[in-house]
Amino acid sequence: MVYEIALIPGDGIGREVIPEGVRMLEALSREFCFDLSFTEFPYSCDYFLRHGEMMPEDGLERLRLFQAILLGAVGAPGVADHVSLWGLLLPIRRQFEQYVNLRPVRLLSGITSPLVGRTAADINFLVVRENTEGEYSDIGGRLFAGTERELVVQESVFTRKGVDRVIRFACEMASSRPARHLTSATKSNGIRFTMPYWDERFRAITADYPELRCDQFHIDILTAHFVQHPDWFDVVVGSNLFGDILSDLGPAIAGGIGVAPSTNLNVERQFPSMFEPVHGSAPDIAGQGVANPIATFWSVQMMLDFLGEQKAGAALMAAVERVTGGGYLTRDLGGRETTRSFTDRVIGALGE
């Protein structure tokens, strides 16, 4: 069987880490005897500057038949976010019903947490983020523009379908983990309609999972608990915005966003899922060859898992941790490895 993978390196350091991800996948495919076929798509801010759009009109159509998409990052100085992100990243997440954004947080071997006394035993949880609706909506607008009376409204939309399916998925994930603990992020004391609804559906869905220990925290104190009690968490489910926040804060206590991976998952596999390092295009360090490729490798591991090549994925992360555990780190983690030299080391460690 040949796995058909779409590559979208995108912008900035996306173009530096995706080629290393491909190199890694090729090494793994030789070692674990599976076949991959890559098709690269140039959709990016560069593409936008040449064509006036982030991807061609049939862009999504072209991506639809792939099993997985490996995306680097989207965004460049001088191109507005509502163009780059709302023209590429968010349409993929939505059109392909990638309604779960999975973001594991774990302290890898050789990486020290900025939190006093915290080790790998304390930091090992999974953020499950709603990925298609909620606070990221394009309903809204402006009244009395340009005057003193000016006001802007923004609608958040939470649907039964959208809320239920992500909470149910989080329940399934929690049920499959030893701790069987699920935490819901909310803010129903301040956000009056959508968040109480989220709580209501959380209660309804979790009632089907009596084996789970469930709790909820308001997002304000939850961010504090991530820092003060990271060991309290196992699976944490949140809305699009709250999941976004928690999945940048989580990595901050575990090596930073240079290591943070993600899966944009279409659970039913009607459409491709997308695998993506969380770090973004990082224009400040782009072009220097110093980006940390761990977030990409970890995303590749999630992709291999998804494709059914669990062994290859496990071998990859074991190799990454042999290298980091040996003290070889990129600049963001205080080391001197480059994107390329780090990758070489991991490839070298694959067979060990």
Added chain:
Amino acid sequence: MVYEIALIPGDGIGREVIPEGVRMLEALSREFCFDLSFTEFPYSCDYFLRHGEMMPEDGLERLRLFQAILLGAVGAPGVADHVSLWGLLLPIRRQFEQYVNLRPVRLLSGITSPLVGRTAADINFLVVRENTEGEYSDIGGRLFAGTERELVVQESVFTRKGVDRVIRFACEMASSRPARHLTSATKSNGIRFTMPYWDERFRAITADYPELRCDQFHIDILTAHFVQHPDWFDVVVGSNLFGDILSDLGPAIAGGIGVAPSTNLNVERQFPSMFEPVHGSAPDIAGQGVANPIATFWSVQMMLDFLGEQKAGAALMAAVERVTGGGYLTRDLGGRETTRSFTDRVIGALGE
């Protein structure tokens, strides 16, 4: 001159810390020769259970002529947040145009940060939170209730007046501090209407303050930076929701919400301002006499500052830090002091 102070102990540990705040104020008034008159209001969840509302119909009217309100906390198990908070706390903030919520974060002497190697020199910033509009709106509702098609919408409303005045206040605060650095919390890459508007107004208002160094971060990565680079921040301004999150996360790196104070400020002084520990009613520890009164004392210091009694406020915080610096801490900080014994020590340290 007699300062007229309204006291609302409220619920839970609010009733334990406010009396100590009063005791402290009385000690300070003797030492610094000013006069206070306290009027206590029983508005609380208890009041609700007896009267069916959190405060009488003319409750706000009764509070209006005080110079300051000292509030403990509102909220109790069994009373819905939309009753307790939307029936008392939020109406006070809104009716009295307390549009700035000021929340300083500073590592006090004797308190250790959970962040490796961080000292008082690294953690000293001020969160300026919009306090009357934004994401906390009561516009919204539910469609197709109880069916599979059910959906809930929630409106955020940002007005020119509301956004400009809080950003301008933050600029003034930043201008008065040595670092002259102002950071804006945004999420304009995901939240399409209100957040780009916030950015636009941030640019417009800060243009009047060329002496400031200004930057902005999306809320996701900003929470990560609070943990990884707390020393980057001086004054941070955010919307109602983002300011709320940052002002719980900030204290998490500086001793927790047991020490976090706040001022709900009506800048123009047409209405009373309200001073409030951030911690909430904490039903889990209420009644045990172990609540940390530092958040209340620090809020009292902000109140004294506001009233023009800066010397008394400075003496109070100096005494607090002499006590914490001597290793006397409440349970939340790993010590054995009770609310009362800690207060006694601070009163004892006032004269030193």
